[in-house]
Amino acid sequence: MAYDELRSLIAELQGNLERRQLDAAVPLLSKAKRTLLQLNTLIPSTSTPQPLLSLAREVLELGAITSIRQQDAAAFTRYYQQLQPFYDAERHLQSTLGSSAQIDLTTSQRSKITGLYLLLLLSMGNNTDFHTVLEGLVVEASLKGYNVEDDPYIKYPVELDRSLMEGSYDKVWRETKSERVPSEDFGLFSSILVGTIRSEIADCSEKAYPSLPISNAKNLLFLDSEGAVVEFAQARGWLLKDGRIYFPQQEQLQADQAQKDISSASATIIENAIGYARELETIV
Template sequence: MSSDLRSLVSELRTTLDRHQLDSAVNLLSRAKRTLLQQNALIPTPSTPPQLLSLAREVLELGALTSIRREDAPSFTRYYQQLQPFYDAERHIEATTGGVDLSTSQRSKITGLYLLLLLSVGQNTDFHTVLEGLVVEASLQGVSVEDDPYIKYPVELERSLMEGSYDKVWRETKSERVPSEEFGLFSNVLVGTIRREIADCSEKAYPSLPISNAKNLLFLDSEGAVIEFAQERGWILRDGRIYFPIEPEAPGAQAIPGTRSEKDILVASGTVIENAIGYARELETIV
């Protein structure tokens, strides 16, 4: 049975390399049925190390297949299924050395999961996962940023927190993207950036020229700007975008210790001023 499973894993690898995703899904189903028959879909202390590694590889290939099919919920399920396998293999390696971790794609899968969390704005979960990695790395005397798969989403998150949207945009387009799977998140992540900039724009300015908004929002054409503006409920007139104004409630008073509307506008204005500067620089690139 193990030889059959090894053949399935080898075929699955080849199929995924060729981007034959429908075939990969069928092979995954067969491989998981085989694992189920051997009670290896969930690791136990009695699971042989070789079978443990094969099961882990099946799930990793499943995770990568899900990414390429742009199926985030499926990828998340595979990520969660993989955690007990990673724990079991690390325990065996630490105590007996009886498992080969050289084939493990834990680093890549974890980096992709961090990027997924970042792309959909789940910042709390992002930092929870990252803190666990930092503790583990410190115990080994290394830094999480020594790993390019982890460093990539960490640097993107840092740039987002700084409001350096141009850095994020550049990184998603650069050759520093660790692998093809990471590149698939570009549209989602740039969409997150676009919404952040749009939110700040609404607070900072009464209006913006459509021509400025194109580069500011990382859109390909003024037509795309118009479509995006309509989705946000912005008003288009005379080549400009006018942002809706939300009136303050009558008699509203500032709460001590909180930021006033003026403070928010000033802070947002600073972000947008920087972003407009970046947009002008990007005109030389786009």
């Protein structure tokens, strides 16, 4: 009975996600997870029946996709972590039982969810965890005799990482806008990544230039219009005047340096004056 209920809930969930009906998907997801809890299957064990293992993994994968479409990166991360024991259990069963293992891997979204997690780590600037996860995938792929980048879901974040390491931000921008994006679910984390890059460029610009023409800033920051540049500049507290952006931080640095120069010059004058007075006292 529980198996049939889970299959029915999974089918409903998939239908709601296909129709973008997230409000209807959320209560179904909660109900499916309660069912897994009652069956003691939210965490797999050696006693978990193989068919139930696949159904539980499907529920959590659908939860991960739902969280992405709700733009909830924290919830997606929790689902990713919950799924790892299920993926490990299925890999173990495959390796030990081979073709006799009754595991339905045709429904598995492991590749997609792992690629999305890599993209999330990249967008957060978490290079350490990104490369830790990737190294594990490379080892697993080599043991099975294939290249990890044969998988388009994994290849996409890996190529973005290479471009970032090269400083080719324009290439990253093009990749996030191209048809090579593996699926629309990658769009959310891609936009977060571009936002992170934009902030880094803005930080560097504040330190490198006293001002920039708005037209140049549009291309530099990968923004679609000069109006978008104005909004971005105002949000960062930049000054706009006569078609240019002026960086307050740079102006403050220049003012601080000028004050420092004045203070240094004043100290030198005072020191010279004291020395001169001492010389007069000696003469007298």
